Amino acid sequence: MLYLFVLMLVSLTLRFYGIVTGMDLDDFVRALKPLATSGVLAVGVFLGLKGGVTALGYEIDYIFTSNVRPRTYLWSDFLFQFIFLNVFTLPSMLLIVTVLTYPRHLIHLFNFVMIVEAAVVSSILISHMLGLLRNWLGKRGVMAVGGVMLMLVLLPLLDVFASLPWVSSFPYPTNLLLGVTGGGLKTSAAFLLIGGLLAVNLFLSRKVEYAGLAPILTNVFTDPPRKLITSFKLPQPVARFLLINAADRPTALLVKAHLTRFLRDGSLWITAFVLLLLVYVGTALPRALAFTAQPEAIFLTIVSLYTPMIPALLSFNWLLTEKHNLWLVQLSVYRVSSYFYTLLIAYTIVSLIFSSLMVAAVQVFGGLFALTYLDVLLFLCSAVFGSFLALVISSSIKRFSSPFSFTSIFIVVLPLLGSQLLSLPLLVSRLFEPIATNPPAFLPYLVMGYVLFALALVTYSTRDFSIEQAS
Amino acid sequence: MSSLIEAIEIWKSFGKVEAVRGVSFRLEAGQVHGLLGPNGSGKTTSLKCIVGLLKPDKGTVTIFGEKPSANNGYRRKLGYVPENPSLPDYLTVEEFLIFSARLKGLVGDSVRSRVSELMEAYALHQVSDRLVYELSKGVRQRLAIAASLVSSPTVLILDEPFNGLDPEAQKITRLYINEIIEDGGGVLISTHLLDSAEKICNHVTIIVDGKVLCSSSLSELKSKNGGASLEEIFLSLIRVKKAAN
Numbered sequence: 001m002l003y004l005f006v007l008m009l010v011s012l013t014l015r016f017y018g019i020v021t022g023m024d025l026d027d028f029v030r031a032l033k034p035l036a037t038s039g040v041l042a043v044g045v046f047l048g049l050k051g052g053v054t055a056l057g058y059e060i061d062y063i064f065t066s067n068v069r070p071r072t073y074l075w076s077d078f079l080f081q082f083i084f085l086n087v088f089t090l091p092s093m094l095l096i097v098t099v100l101t102y103p104r105h106l107i108h109l110f111n112f113v114m115i116v117e118a119a120v121v122s123s124i125l126i127s128h129m130l131g132l133l134r135n136w137l138g139k140r141g142v143m144a145v146g147g148v149m150l151m152l153v154l155l156p157l158l159d160v161f162a163s164l165p166w167v168s169s170f171p172y173p174t175n176l177l178l179g180v181t182g183g184g185l186k187t188s189a190a191f192l193l194i195g196g197l198l199a200v201n202l203f204l205s206r207k208v209e210y211a212g213l214a215p216i217l218t219n220v221f222t223d224p225p226r227k228l229i230t231s232f233k234l235p236q237p238v239a240r241f242l243l244i245n246a247a248d249r250p251t252a253l254l255v256k257a258h259l260t261r262f263l264r265d266g267s268l269w270i271t272a273f274v275l276l277l278l279v280y281v282g283t284a285l286p287r288a289l290a291f292t293a294q295p296e297a298i299f300l301t302i303v304s305l306y307t308p309m310i311p312a313l314l315s316f317n318w319l320l321t322e323k324h325n326l327w328l329v330q331l332s333v334y335r336v337s338s339y340f341y342t343l344l345i346a347y348t349i350v351s352l353i354f355s356s357l358m359v360a361a362v363q364v365f366g367g368l369f370a371l372t373y374l375d376v377l378l379f380l381c382s383a384v385f386g387s388f389l390a391l392v393i394s395s396s397i398k399r400f401s402s403p404f405s406f407t408s409i410f411i412v413v414l415p416l417l418g419s420q421l422l423s424l425p426l427l428v429s430r431l432f433e434p435i436a437t438n439p440p441a442f443l444p445y446l447v448m449g450y451v452l453f454a455l456a457l458v459t460y461s462t463r464d465f466s467i468e469q470a471s
Numbered sequence: 472m473s474s475l476i477e478a479i480e481i482w483k484s485f486g487k488v489e490a491v492r493g494v495s496f497r498l499e500a501g502q503v504h505g506l507l508g509p510n511g512s513g514k515t516t517s518l519k520c521i522v523g524l525l526k527p528d529k530g531t532v533t534i535f536g537e538k539p540s541a542n543n544g545y546r547r548k549l550g551y552v553p554e555n556p557s558l559p560d561y562l563t564v565e566e567f568l569i570f571s572a573r574l575k576g577l578v579g580d581s582v583r584s585r586v587s588e589l590m591e592a593y594a595l596h597q598v599s600d601r602l603v604y605e606l607s608k609g610v611r612q613r614l615a616i617a618a619s620l621v622s623s624p625t626v627l628i629l630d631e632p633f634n635g636l637d638p639e640a641q642k643i644t645r646l647y648i649n650e651i652i653e654d655g656g657g658v659l660i661s662t663h664l665l666d667s668a669e670k671i672c673n674h675v676t677i678i679v680d681g682k683v684l685c686s687s688s689l690s691e692l693k694s695k696n697g698g699a700s701l702e703e704i705f706l707s708l709i710r711v712k713k714a715a716n
Binding site for chain 1: 551570602
C-alpha cells in the first residue's frame with residue numbers, strides 16, 4: 001500500500017508539473033508506454049542473465065533431485081513469475097495512468113493493461129529463454145546474447161530520452177509490443193513476437209539440465225556480484241587504504257570493514273546498477289515532458305531522491321548479509337553503538353561519492369550550472385539524513401526473511417521520504433530563493449543553523465544505539 | 472574465590488515456548504564443564520544468556536563476578552564459538568582473524584604473532600587469502616574456533632564445537648583447552664556428542680526440557696553409577712525423566 005501511495009504522490013507531482021507547463025495529458029502516456037514496456041522487458045533480460053529460473057534452496061535440494069519433470073517445474077515457475085511481476089507492475093502502472101489521465105483514464109487503462117500483460121509474458125519468456133540457453137551456449141554465450149537483447153530492449157528509450165523519433169520506426173521488441181492494441185498488423189506483430197518467444201522456449205526446453213540452471217531467487221541480490229570478487233581487483237591505493245591491519249584505530253577499523261563489505265558482498269554493485277537505471281529513467285521522463293531548467297531539475301532529483309536511496313539500498317544488503325554477524329561486535333570490547341556510528345560514516349561516504357559522480361555526470365552531459373551554497377548543503381544533508389534513517393529502519397527490523405517481503409519496501413521508501421521531510425527547509429529555500437525578489441539576508445544563517453542542529457541530533461542519536469535496537 | 476561463571480535460576484522464553492526454566496550452574500577455574508542434553512533442551516539458549524547475546528527473563532548471570540551488562544571488560548577474556556557460527560563472508564581468513572583480535576582489544580605486534588600462531592596450528596595459512604564464504608564447513612569451524620582463541624581467553628565457551636571438525640583440529644582444540652585450564656581458566660562446552668564430552672570434560676551438567684537434571688563432576692557421576700559410561704548414564708537419566716513425565 002505504501003508503495004502505491006508513493007507512486008500516487010509521484011504521479012500527482014508529474015500531473016502538477018504538466019498543468020504548470022501546459023502539457024497535453026496524453027503526452028504523459030506516450031512517454032510512459034515505452035518506459036514501462038522496456039522496463040519490464042529489461043527486468044526479464046536481467047533475471048535471464050542471472051539464471052532465468054526462480055528457485056529457493058530447498059527446491060534445489062528436494063524438487064530438482066526428485067522425479068518432477070523439468071518442464072513441469074518451468075511451467076510452474078512461469079506462473080509464479082507471472083503473478084509476481086503482475087503484483088509489482090500492474091497496480092502501480094494503473095494507478096499512475098489513472099492519476100495522470102483522469103477523467104479520460106478508462107480508455108488508457110485498457111491499453112495499459114494489454115501492453116503491461118504482453119510485456120510481462122514476454123519478459124518471463126525472455127528470462128526463461130536465457131536461462132535455458134545456458135545448456136546450449138554456456139554462460140559466456142548467454143552473456144553475449146543477453147547483452148544484445150538488453151540493447152534491443154533499451155534502445156527504443158532513445159526516442160524518449162533524446163527525442164530521436166526514427167528509433168520508433170524499427171521493429172524493436174518494445175515497439176512491437178506497444179502495438180498489441182493497435183489492431184490489424186500491429187496486433188499480429190505483437191502476438192508473433194510472443195509466439196516466437198514461446199516456440200523458442202519450447203524448443204530449448206527439450207534439453208533441460210538442472211545443473212545448467214542457476215537458481216536466482218535469493219542470490220540475485222547478493223551472489224552474482226560476489227563472483228566479481230575473485231576477478232575484480234581494486235586499484236592499489238584503494239586496496240591499501242581498505243586493508244584491515246593491526247594498527248588501525250577502532251573507528252577506522254570498523255569503517256574499513258563496512259567499506260570492504262560494500263565492495264565484496266555486492267552491495268555497491270547492486271546500488272550502482274539501480275542508480276544507473278534510475279538516472280536513465282529519471283532523466284528520460286523530464287526530457288520527454290519538456291521540463292525547463294533541465295540540469296538543475298535533474299540535479300535536484302538526484303540529490304533529494306536518489307542520494308537517500310543509496311544508504312537505503314546498502315542497508316537492505318546489511319540485513320541480508322551482515323546483521324547476523326553482529327554477535328562478533330556484541331562480544332567485543334567495543335560498544336555496539338560504535339559499530340552503528342561507523343556504519344553511518346560508511347553509508348555517508350558512499351552516498352557522497354555516488355552522488356558526486358552523478359552530479360558530475362549531470363554537469364558534463366546535462367549542461368554546466370553553478371552550484372549554490374544551498375545545493376551543497378542539500379547534498380550533504382540528503383546523504384547524512386538518508387544514511388541515518390536507513391540505519392534506524394534496518395536496525396529496528398526484527399525479522400527479515402526475504403528481499404521480496406513487504407518489509408523491503410519500507411527499507412527503501414522510508415529513508416527516502418524521511419530524508420525529504422528532514423531536508424524540506426533546505427529544499428524550499430533552494431527552490432524559492434532564486435525566484436524571490438528580495439530574499440531575507442539572514443536566510444543563510446537560518447539554514448546553516450538548521451543543518452548544524454539536525455546533523456548534531458543525528459550524530460547524538462546514533463551514539464545511543466543499543467543492542468536491543470538491533471537484535 | 473568467585474566462580475568464573477555463575478548462572479542462577481535463569482529463565483528464557485520465546486513467545487509461549489519456555490526454552491530455559493530455572494537453569495543454574497557454575498564454571499570454576501580448572502573445569503572443563505560439559506553442558507549436555509538432547510536436541511532442543513535449552514543448551515544453546517542458556518549459553519547465549521551467559522555470554523550476553525540474550526537477556527534472561529529472570530535470574531542472574533555473572534562472569535568473573537560481574538554482570539555481563541555492567542561493563543565490556545570481561546569480553547576480552549571471553550572466547551565464544553556459537554553453533555553454526557555466522558562469520559563475515561566478505562573478509563579473508565587472515566583479515567578475519569586480525570579483525571577478531573582487534574575486536575577483542577589486542578593491538579600491535581601481539582595481533583600479528585597470535586594470528587600467525589593460530590593460522591599455523593589450525594592449518595589456515597594455506598587458505599589465508601581466501602574469503603570466508605569460499606571455505607568449506609569444516610574449515611569455517613576451524614576458523615571460528617581459532618578466532619575465539621585469538622585473545623588467549625580465560626573462559627572459553629563452545630557451542631557444539633566438534634560439528635564438522637576433523638580429528639586433527641579436534642586434537643588441536645583439546646590442546647588449547649588444556650592450556651586454558653593450566654593457566655587457571657575454564658571451558659564450557661555444549662554438546663550432544665557424549666564420547667567427545669567424556670574425553671574432554673571433568674564436570675557435566677545435564678539439561679532436559681530447559682531444566683537441570685544433574686550437575687556434578689564426571690568422576691563422581693561415574694562412581695555413583697557403578698563406573699558406567701557417560702552415554703549409559705545420560706540415556707538412563709533421560710529414561711527416568713521420561714517415565715516421571
